[in-house]
Every structure is written in structure tokens, then in C-alpha cells.
Amino acid sequence: MDAPELPTQYYTFKDCLARQIIARSPSDSSSDVDDAQLDDFSSFLASEVWDILPSTLRDASYETRATVPDLETMSLDNVPPSFSDTLTSYALCPDDDGAETFLRRVLSSYAADVTAPPPPWPSTRTKECELCERDVPLTYHHLIPRSTHAKVLKRKWHPESMINSVAWLCRPCHTAVHRFARTDELARNYYTMQLLLERDEIQRWKSYAAKQRYGVKRG
Known part of the structure; x- marks a missing residue:
């Protein structure tokens, strides 16, 4: 055992x-x-x-x-x-x-x-998108969407120290995440990058996005 x-x-x-x-x-x-x-x-x-x-x-x-x-x-x-x-x-x-x-x-x-407080989330900024891993301009994605914070705390889905956690994503990946899951679903079930990456649609998007050249205009 x-x-x-x-x-x-x-x-x-x-x-x-x-x-x-x-x-x-x-x-x-x-x-x-x-x-x-x-x-x-x-x-x-x-x-x-x-x-x-x-x-x-x-x-x-x-x-x-x-x-x-x-x-x-x-x-x-x-x-x-x-x-x-x-x-x-x-x-x-x-x-x-x-x-x-x-x-x-x-x-x-x-x-x-x-017992140390978690680091300020802006200090976790990365150089590459945490989803597609491209070195491109980044936005921060609230892993627990701000509109759900009151509900998350009231229902004790997650500890307060996680409430402002973010992932650094490029704009296309940021948009994709919100397309593939509803706000409450993101807050409750996909509140870390590891959990997001377990979703099939996210994996398929990651494979696609990683091959795209940033800044290339398409006809």
C-alpha cells in the first residue's frame, strides 16, 4: 500500500x-x-x-x-x-x-x-501566455470572475486568499476561455490554470493558438 x-x-x-x-x-x-x-x-x-x-x-x-x-x-x-x-x-x-x-x-x-499572505497577483506576471505559451502582449484573466466574488465567498467555494487570483493570457486565449465556459462554471470548476487545461476544448484551442503568428493580418 x-x-x-x-x-x-x-x-x-x-x-x-x-x-x-x-x-x-x-x-x-x-x-x-x-x-x-x-x-x-x-x-x-x-x-x-x-x-x-x-x-x-x-x-x-x-x-x-x-x-x-x-x-x-x-x-x-x-x-x-x-x-x-x-x-x-x-x-x-x-x-x-x-x-x-x-x-x-x-x-x-x-x-x-x-501563514504569509499570498503575493499580489500582478507580481505573478509572466512573459508568455500561460495557455498558448507565445511571447505576445498579455492581459490578466480573473480565474474567479469578479462578478462571482460575492457568491464564491458566501457559498465558501474557495478561500478568500484565492479570490483575486489571475492568469496571464493573450487576448485571443482570454476570449477563448470565456467562450468555452460560463462565468459561474469558471468560478467553481476552473479556478486554476491546471483545471482549465483539463478541459478538452481548452486543449484543442491551445494546440491551435500555439501555432499562430502574432500580428499577422489574414486576408
Whole structure:
């Protein structure tokens, strides 16, 4: 049986562990953790403590940021000895309470990362159309059409942080998307580019549009 898929928060936590390992590694390079081992090492440490973290921390996101526990006072009594022993063995925690300090710093970085607000959508602008992949002038397509925002929030179709998400499309592709699906359908079922690209009409349009030369006048 395949192992259950881990949430994205787990991988963020592992990345925060890796950053702290790098920051705490002895500057004389005497530590046995090298670049090739860093992924395995941080994965091992993450797997040791992930399940003992409170669910409000493991499931933390921008929407649930108010439920994140106080990391300064949160009890870490149930951290397995193997976690502390491993850090000590690799000279990452030279003092007695070093493992706890190490983990609190990791958790502080993790909480900041997973509860950060989404980037302003205009900053996600691409050079190429996200549908036909041509390097042409772009418009932004509201993946959740603006006219549906009130309904989306009232019916809780999507979290508020997604409400202004956009894709950067050329004008022909932008028009095509709105031709192939109604506004409510776009809002509820096709609110990411990945979902849009699962639709047969969009795939057929993409294949066609990718071959068209921009700016060529047709008789």
C-alpha cells in the first residue's frame, strides 16, 4: 500500500529544518552533513517530529493563522530523544536546551512561511501566455470572475486568499476561455490554470493558438 501523501506544510517544515541545519552547521565544515546528505537528513528530522506537532500547526495556512499556537510557550516535552540526540551528534546543538531552541527557531520560520499572505497577483506576471505559451502582449484573466466574488465567498467555494487570483493570457486565449465556459462554471470548476487545461476544448484551442503568428493580418 502506498504511503499517504504528505501535505505541502510538511515540505515547508522540512525546508525550514534544512535552512536551520545550514545556519547552525560548524563553519569549519567539521559537520558530517554535506550538500548530498542535506535532503535525507532534513527529511529524517522532519519525520521524527512532524506528527507530534499540534494539528493547528501542521494544518496552518494564511486562512487559519489566528489558530497557530504561541510558539514561545508551546510545550515541546514530547519531542523524541532521537531528534535531540541526532542534533547533538552532528554538533548542531552544543548546549543542553539546544534541541528545543533549534526546534523553536524552525517552527517560527515555518509558521511565518505557511501563514504569509499570498503575493499580489500582478507580481505573478509572466512573459508568455500561460495557455498558448507565445511571447505576445498579455492581459490578466480573473480565474474567479469578479462578478462571482460575492457568491464564491458566501457559498465558501474557495478561500478568500484565492479570490483575486489571475492568469496571464493573450487576448485571443482570454476570449477563448470565456467562450468555452460560463462565468459561474469558471468560478467553481476552473479556478486554476491546471483545471482549465483539463478541459478538452481548452486543449484543442491551445494546440491551435500555439501555432499562430502574432500580428499577422489574414486576408
